[in-house]
Amino acid sequence: MAYHHHDLHRALVDAALDLVTEEQAWDFSLRKVARRAGVSHNAPYNHFTDKRALLAEVAASGFRLLQQHLFAAIADEPDAKQALFRLANAYVDFASDNPALYRLMFGPMLADGHQNRPDVTIEAGAKAKTVLVGLLQRGAAAAAFSFHPENTEGLETAHLTVWSALHGLASFVVDRKAETNLPEGKLADLVLTLLLNGLANPKNRESQDNG
Amino acid sequence: MAYHHHDLHRALVDAALDLVTEEQAWDFSLRKVARRAGVSHNAPYNHFTDKRALLAEVAASGFRLLQQHLFAAIADEPDAKQALFRLANAYVDFASDNPALYRLMFGPMLADGHQNRPDVTIEAGAKAKTVLVGLLQRGAAAAAFSFHPENTEGLETAHLTVWSALHGLASFVVDRKAETNLPEGKLADLVLTLLLNGLANPKNRESQDNG
DNA sequence: CACGGAAATTGACGGTGTCAACATCGTTGG
DNA sequence: CCAACGATGTTGACACCGTCAATTTCCGTG
Structure with a gap:
């Protein structure tokens, strides 16, 4: 006692x-x-001080786990584009393997009445995003992406777009809301491929017909 | 009484x-x-039968509102690509204007213990997605996109990708988690532009430096 | 017009988040 | 060496919640 x-x-x-x-x-x-x-x-x-404060720290721990998971997935892949595929799959896998934790991290239950989230959660989430941002910078330096390394707006747009697509896809997978006939294991690859090639890029129109 | x-x-x-x-x-x-x-x-x-059943119907109503909102946004725009921009902005605006409802619609609070969602919600959500799918089909028929109209896998990939990006972006906007210096009113345009052009498309590298 | 079933009510139970009052411990100052 | 104090943990209480059971009220049908 x-x-x-x-x-x-x-x-x-x-x-x-x-x-x-x-x-x-x-x-x-x-x-x-x-x-x-x-x-x-x-x-x-x-x-x-609150239940919310505890939830916030749990979510922060989740973001740290996600960060490690993403970093481990891309650590030994020098090619930026290939690493991006690994990161995407690792992201979706993390969400799929820890659905409740993922929902807690991104869900609305730690927002107060004014949709504000605790600082500790925001900070941990931003750190996790760092893995993607660093990778995008690396790729831009190698001229692998459509923005120059010094173009900060391009970098921000790119990381917001990729992060949004990953979160959206992960949410659907977690909620079994994907409702698609596509094979679940390849969703991340498919989405990322389209994102890299461009939905309005006509030169991929022929090559995508057969998988 | x-x-x-x-x-x-x-x-x-x-x-x-x-x-x-x-x-x-x-x-x-x-x-x-x-x-x-x-x-x-x-x-x-x-x-x-449940509180969950009521929540499910509220969420379904939300999806119907979203569907109307999206449809109204693209109704009088014949060009598919332009309509897609309108849809993207309408989507993010809807989430931004009705944060609590949006969270209820996509949040985890109507999942039962096994992450299953009520049928009425799933059905309404699928119907809302129909607006995007129809638009993508229209664009594909006009050769505006990177997949052929008959390529169902391409269509599914495209609609999954766009829907994921929109949901992810809307989530960040709603949660004030975007944490970006980009102007909030242009996030949808920026993300969709990158998605259309392709993150790995080098030909946009020069033109994007100045906005 | 009686009556049976649908719809709404009151009441109860266990559970929850949180506040207030009290008990216990380790540490520090005399 | 020990008394006192602040931090930590406990018990008790309160209002509220979701849900079940029993009861009352109403309407449509025979």
Whole structure:
């Protein structure tokens, strides 16, 4: 009955992460987290002002996991375009393997009444995006993409577009909302290929007819 | 005190829609909806098996609104590519104008334990997507896009890619998670332009430097 | 016009997030 | 060496929630 837990803050985040991955429920109760950590239902309030604050840290942990996953996927691929394919697949796989966590990370349950998200989550999310931005910069320097390395607007547009497409695709896959006859394992490749070639590029019209 | 409401089913959905748009809270309580409709907290159970069933119908209504919004945006634009720009902007605008409703439509709160969504929501969402698919078909027939009209796989890939990019972008805009210096009103144009031209298309490298 | 079923009500139960009051511990100053 | 204090954890309470059960009211049909 130690009244003083060593590091309850960390223990609670870990317990919440366990709950999310085990039960695949993004909507766990704060009391359940406390129970799993072996403390009373009010102990968390000494370390988190809110339930939202705990959720925010869980989401931040998720973004750190995503960042590592993406980085590991592209680490040993020198070609930027090939690395982008790896990153896309790694992104969708992460979401598909951790649906509840992914939903918590991007879902609306940590927005307050004014759609503002906690700083710790935003920061972790921005860091995860860094992996993509760095890759795009590398590719631009190698003249692999349609914008110059110094063109910051082009870089921002590119990273926003790719990140949007990845998040959108991952959301559909997670929600089983893809409703497509395309093979699920190749969705990321298909989407990224179209994004690279261009939907309005007529020179791909012949070559895409047979897979 | 009429014990028999005329059409409580509709009234409850409307009340919920009002709550979503007024309070901009996707997380309203079933009891509050009943209160707003002027009935007791258990009356809804005569018309909806679950709270989830009510949420599902609200989301379906949202998809119908989105469908109308998209259709109205492209109705009088014969050029497919121009219409696609209008659709993209209309999509992002809809999400930006109805953040709570948009989150409810695409968010995780109407998934059951197994990430399955109610049929009524899925159906309404598919119908909304029809607007985009029809537009893509029209453009393909006019040789505006990179796939042939008969190439169903190309069509599916295209509509999945565009829908993903739009949903991803809209999510970021709604969550104020875009974190970009690009002007918010032009995000849809920028993303769609890149998607049409192709991220790996070198011929756009020069022309994009100045906006 | 009785009556049976649909629709709405009240009441209850377990669960939740959060606040307030109290108990316990480690640490530090005399 | 120990008293006191602040941080940490506990118990209890409150309002609210989703949902089930029992009850009451109403309308259409025989």
